[in-house]
Amino acid sequence: MSAATFSPLAPTAMRIGRSLIGPIVLIGIWWLANDSEWVSNKLLPGPFATFSSLWDSIVSGSMMKDLGATLYRTLYAFGLAAIFGIPVGIALGSNDRIYRSVEFLVDFFRSTPATAMFPLFLLIFGIGDFAKIAVAGFSAWLVVVFNVAYGVMNSRKTRILAARVMGASRWRIFRDVLFFESLPQTFVGLRMAVSLALVVIIVAEMFIGSMNGMGHRIIDAQQVFDLQQMYASILMTGGVGYGFNVLFIALEKWVVHWAGR
């Protein structure tokens, strides 16, 4: 069959097919490693056993409870980060003097591993759920602040001048120009923030006394040596992170339709 006879769908099908090659090869190697016992079966269950374990946990609802708890904490932390991060970022970005005076603090805490601050947040908020949310929210907040401020500072000066020459007040320039100018970078920040919030929440669920959540589930399965369940939970957690990323990229494309054009 010559290329000319392909339907218009063919290039799309080809692209999807090509993007599946990597995962299929990885699962193949996984299966081979398990089947030929390159890696001890005690450490690596087979892919099909793992996927069926994943399916069973989803259907039985036991994983959904943990998944729900993790999603709730992650989105709670992310929501706080976005609500408090965007206005602070815009304020910092539009005032050079304020930005310079806190630049070091932002950079310092951004470079501090969130996990190092667990004990501090436990002291402040107790060992309840909110300590986890607060530490994840704090890390995510810094990412949002930094990116929004950066977006505002690097906005095109011409557009601000254009608004000013038309007689726009400072507030109108802020609302009609600066906000939109910073949106592409804001979305970069939000995407990074949700990933970071998920990472911190998972680690917090593992180590700071949680009764549920995917982090708790993974470490629990490891403790009782239920490796199928451990791998299944890791896969699900990866799926959540990937899902967030895809969702935010789609949202970004829709909202910031002018980016790069």
Add this chain to the structure above:
Amino acid sequence: MNSVVDFSSHVYEEATDKTAPSTPRTHITVRGLTKKFGGVPVYSNFNLDLPKGKVTCVFGPNGCGKSTLINMIAGLVPYDEGDILFDGKTLKQTTIGYVFQNYREALFPWMRAIDNIKYPLEIMGMSKADCDTRVQELIASFDVQFDLNRYPYEFSGGQQQLISIMRALAPHPEVLFLDEPFSALDYEMTLFIREKLQEIFQATGVTMIVVSHDLEEAVYLADNILLLTKRPTRVADTVVFDAARPRDIGTLSSGAFVQTKARCLDIFQKEVRR
């Protein structure tokens, strides 16, 4: 050709008053203007009168501050000392329009083209109905054939610059500033926008200040060519070109045009070699 632009709702004084063409009234007065960049004066005690209802093209050597001059007059760049008045009024009391060189960076890509054009009217607090009326008026007078409900990046460069010009003209400015309006356009679009500007000027008689780096273009559009010196910038000379409008390709090969251009070039070269 000049029937295309008709701003019937707004009458510009100079467009109707043809009784005293010999001594045009001064529109913009610049007195004692001083501007330093990092302590080095670019303008020092600079004086200038720009005529009302005329096209003035600003031409001069690289880095002499052509754009800086119109940006100071338009209030985009602060100056250290001096007074700039429009018919005796301050900038705040005056409606101006400004067309940037880089339309891509001057239009708001998050707004549809039509909302870009409405924006200065909204800033002025005009009602929605009046905004719509004014935009329809502009669309009719510019003979716009493309759909303005699309976003700026969906248009060609020339169309985007035309949208910028419509936005600048929407609030009936007394002065229209254009900072190298053609330099980001290809040749075909340059010719198109140049003719549009001429039509607008003939229909409205709005005072236009155009910064240009192309002498032919400057002379073609201008009533007055303002020639500037190297820094610290002074006025080298003002050359008048009074060929009848509408000007066309024939104008470019006319004796008056060639002579005026040669005279400007002569002054320019003397200033560059100095």
